[in-house]
Amino acid sequence: MNDADTPRVIATEGIEASTVEDAQYIGKPLLRTEDRRLLTGKGRYVDDVVLPGMAWCAFLRSSHAHALITRIDTQAAREAPEVLRVITADEWAAADMGALTVVHPMPFSDGRPMNTATRPVFARHKVNHVGDIIAAVVANTREAAQDAVELIQVEFEELQSNVDVAKALDQATPLVHEQFGSNAVFDVRKGDEAATRAAIDGAHKIVELELRSNRLAANPIEPRSYACSYDASEERYTLYATTQQPHYLRRSLAVYALFIPEHKLQVIAPNVGGSFGIKGNFPVEVATVVWASRLVGRPVKWTATRSESMMSDTQARDHFTKARMGFDADGRIVGMEVDTLAALGGYLSNFAPSIPGNSYPQTITGLYRTPNLFFRVRGVYTNTVPVDAYRGSGRPEATWVNERLVENGARELGIDVVDLRKKNLIGPQDFPYRTLSGRSYDSGNPPLLLEKLLTLSGY
C-alpha cells in the first residue's frame, strides 16, 4: 500500500508478464493476453457462432411512438417461403410466458411503490416507443425472415406522444400508461427542504441553472446477438449471448420469463465487443430467441443491425434539472437544491429506476462540503426507447449539475475557479465523509489530487 502523501510515479508502457520476476505482478503494466487474438480476427463473438440447422429471427418493430394496435394480420407472413414461425404477444400470453422484472425498484417519497410498466417481450394492444417489438418471424434464412416481417399487416390508431422529459409531468401531456394517471414512475427526495431553501435564499450569492443531460446511445462496436439451441432429449437450452452478466441473464430468462429450471439453461458469453451497460441481463429479444429455439426445434439466431440497435438497445441519461447553489461571500457553498426529471422511456428496463433514483443522488454534492442539500428526482415515462445503465450511470449527470453550479459561482463571485474549489474540497482528514445524500465516501485526498492535476497541466 502506498503512502497517499507521496504518490509513486506510475509507468504504464506495457510489458510482457514473462519479463517480470515471479510473484511481483500487481502494480505492473502487464500486457493483456487476449489482444493478439482479438486484433488478428481470431476473436469469437456470438455472431460468429454457427449452429447446425440454424434458423434466423427477425423482428417487426413499431414505427409509431405511441399508438393502439387495432389489428395484426400475420397470415401472409406465416405462408411466406422459408418461414417456420410467426410470434406475437397473443402467442406469448397464451403460453403463459412471463416478463422481465425491475431489479432495482425505486419508491415514491411517501412509500408507495413505483408505477411499474416493465418492458414487454412483445407489445400488447399498444406501442409506446419507436422500435417497440410487435412480432417476430423465424425463418430458414435471415433474408427470408426479414422479408416476411414486411408482410405482417398492422393497423394502428395513432396517439399523441411526448418525447420531452421536461414536459412529462405537465397537465396537457399525454400519458404513456394511462392506468397510473400520471407519467411519474417514482419520486425520491433527500435532505431538508426548508433548511436548504432558507440557507440558499439567505446566501450572499445564488447561482441558478436549468440543465439537461443529453440522451445517449452506447453503440458498442459489436451489436447484440443471441444464438440458442434446444436439446429436446435433455430439455436443455444452450444460449450464446452477448452479455455482461451471464448468470443474471440465465436467471431472468429461467425464473421470470420462460419458467424453466435454471440449470436447464446454459448461457455462454464468448468474446463481447464492448457493452458499457447495455448488454445487461434482460434485453427483450433474447427471450424470443430462446423460446423460438424450442418452438421450431432448431437453433435460432438474431443479430441486431445498427439501426435496430439505435431503436432497441437501452439508451442513457436524458434528464431535465433545475438547480441552485448558494455561496457565502468567501465562496463557501452554503446549500444546494436540485430538482430533476429523469426520463426512463416508454417502459422500465431492469436497472433503470435506480440510476436516477439511487446512483445519481449519491454523488450530487461531489467532493465539496455541502452543509445543506435538498434533492428531488422523479423518474418519468416518455415515448422513447427505455433507458438503463450506461458507463457512468447517474454520476455524469450529477457531476454536470454540481460542477456547472460551482463554476458559475466562482465566476459570479469573481473568485478564481481553482481557489473556489480549494475552499470547498473535503480533505483527507474528513474521510469517511458522510454526505447529506446518504453516501459515505470511503477514502481519498482531494486536495492532493487537485495539486497533481495543476502540476501536470501547468496551470
Place this chain on the structure above:
Amino acid sequence: MGIGLACFLDKAGTGPSANLASRGGLHGGYETAVIRVHSDGKVSLFAGTHCHGQGHQITYAAIAAQRMGIDIAHISVVEGDTDRIPFGNGTWGGRSVSVAGTAIFKAADEVMAKTRRIAAHVLACDAAALLYTKGIFSNVAGKSISFANIADLAYHGANLPRDAAFSPGLEATAFYDPPDSNDPQAMHLAVVEVDADTGVVDIQQYFTADDCGVLINPMIVEGQVHGGLAQGIGQAMMENVAYDAVSGQLLTGSFMDYAMPRADSMPVLKTTFIETPAPSNPLGAKGASESGTIGAPAAIGNAVVDALWHLGVRHIALPLTSEKVWRAMAQARAEASAVPPVEMAIRPPGPSSHTRNGFR
C-alpha cells in the same frame, strides 16, 4: 480559449448484498471465484464476472499468481459460462477488481493454506518453518518440494496429512460479499479553443488526475481513463439521441445522424494517478472504469463557458455542436448590444459546422 475544471467522484463496486436488498434490489453484491489447481500444478481460475474489454484475464491472473507465489503463465482465467462457473453477479458498476479480485484473493489463500499443510507434512516440519520462493517449498534442512509436485500429491490422494478432516484435491471456491462499495475520485482539466466565427470547439489539451486506489495494472487503468474519456467527449461534443417533438420519430436512427467520436475527436491527453487505498478490500483497489465519462462533459462544458463568459454566455447545453455554440455567442452579443436578435436562419453556419439535417 477556455479552461474548464471538473472535480468529482464515482461510486464503484455495487456494495454488499444486504444494502442492495434493503433497497428492494433483487440480486446480490457478492462475487465468486474458483481456483482449481490441476494435477500438474497449472491453475484454472473461474470468475463470475464477465470481461467485455476490461482485461480481466491478465488482471485476475496477476492477483492469483502473486498471492499464490506461482508463475502467472500457469494460470488460465475462465469467464462466461454458467455451466462451468458458480453464480456470479457479472461485470458492471466498476465492481470486478474490487469484488472478484478479493474473491480470488480468498480462494487463493484457501488453496495455499492447504498447499502449505501438504508441504509441511511431506517435508516433516511445521508449516511456520517452511520457506517458499519461486513456487518451491523448502525446510531448514534444505529438503524441498515444488507447488506442482504438491498438486500431484493432492490428486494422487496418498501422501497427505493423516487427519480425518483432510481430503484429496486442491481447489477452493470463494463467494465474497464486500462490506462496502468504494469511491474513486478524479479531476479533469480541459483546454479548448472556440472559433469566434463558426462556433467550432476544439479540445486542445486534456489532463486527468485519478485516485482509484491501488492500481493492479496501471496500463489497463490508463486505458480505462482514455476509453471513458472518448465517451465523455462524445457526450460533450456530438452525441445526442434525438426524437421529433411532434411525431416521436427517432431522428438519429443510424450513424448518418448520430455522431460518434472518432480518433480525431480525441485531444492530447495526459493522465496521472494517486493511490489512496480502498479500506473495504485487501487489494485496496477501487473501480477505475467510468471516471472518463463522468468528468469530461463538465470539464469541457466549463471550458467553453470560460471561453464565452466575456460575451455574456453563462451556460451552454450539450452536445457542444458548432451551431449551438454559435447561437449562444450570437445571442449573447445581441443581448449585450441591446439590438433585437437577428433572425438566425439568414446567417448560414460556416463550412466547418457540424449541423446535420437542420434539426435540433
